[in-house]
Amino acid sequence: MTAAVSTTSMLQFESNMDVDKLTYEIFSILENKFLFGYEEDPKFSVTKQHQVTPSPAVKNVSAGKIRILSIDAGGSTDGVLAAKSLAHLELTLRRKSGNPNAHIADFFDVVAGAGVGGILAGLLFTRGKDGEPMFGAEQALKFIVENSPENFSKIAGWSLPARIPSIKG
Template sequence: MELSKLTLEIFSKLEHKWLSHCKPNHKTRILSIDGGGTTAIVAGQALIHLEDQIRLRTSDPQAQLADFFDIVAGTGIGAILAAMITAGDAFGRPMYTAREAVRLVSERNSELYKFKSGGVFRRRRKISSRSMDNVLKQLFQRKEDGRLLTLKDTCKPLLIPCFDLKSSAPFVFSRADASESPSFDFELWKSTCSTPSVVDIVLDGVSETIDQMLGNAFCWNRTDYVRIQAFGLGSKAMRKEEVLKERGLESLPFGGKRLLTETNGNRIDSFVQRLVATAKPSPPSSPCKDSAVNSLANGR
């Protein structure tokens, strides 16, 4: 309990310091990418469509997701995608587009999640940490100088929650923490490999609870919150094509659910229209005095 109170106090102070120069009417734009197993089919297709629509709306073929969101968070394989689209190159621009990130994760999925047998009777499947580490190091190595990227090298604030097995307490890899203390400036590949989604989901109660809470919070302005989730999709080959065509599901107050007439693709299109129309300069980035990341003007 004391550790939780201390963590809350630290994050409260960091949040206050980071947002102290923000205008009261500024809306913080958050992109959260769930794990979704080991394939990230749903998240991947949603991210690609989101970035394509942003480029179409802005008539800017170089626009990327990091340009239009203030904070990016992710868990499991979603953490890998979140880190890839925010990892900065030597010029302070994102190293990967959404399409490039999804393609690389898909192509190297068998290496990222290479299973091996374990246990007394070798019935328990384990992920080969060596194989995953090698792939992640390659993904988060800067091409210009070959340096392994750290949390301070991201273009936008990045959050990756995980669970500390030693203290039995939640822990968050954060660029804000990295800027405050070098001891928290973890290498990106280490941050993303800490939350692999290798357990089959039996009951998705946590995400439903969170979705209900967020749905209630945005009940007066539902256009500010969009959740993309797939239900009952068929074969893997079909899923990629059907993700955006599937009808969306909306959370209602008091735990209710409603099947929408809009598809997931339609919802993303509407959200992008609002996102681009209300695009403003991002909040001041976390103070990274020693970082090579340059300040981006007008959210770019």
């Protein structure tokens, strides 16, 4: 029985590694294609026979890309994992763009999030008087760690902590 459990556990572990590798490959393709405009690998491109002809209504829409960031920060990590992932993404964006002052908000047109994800969205995309984002991803991570959800008011769902007078009305 133990051998069967060990074999099953090993297969699940290997399966998870394959999923992680696939997720990494997909993210890398999306990152290069959409954030930096690099051409995708030909083995992932759509062939002529699989292309769909857009309707006349769609043809009139601007050909520009809209980059959307959706932040799901729920679950047992209370937003720390999402905030750490965003800090890693911002560091990668800075390195690849060659701009040491680049922010996540510089690479996305729209942001969405709920709960802690909404707080992260607000922190990363609210611009100051100079037009620059008020918080970088590392600062947002620090904020989430220092203001864990246990410190947030639970009245009527999520609300901002009382110790943020500049944001709270």
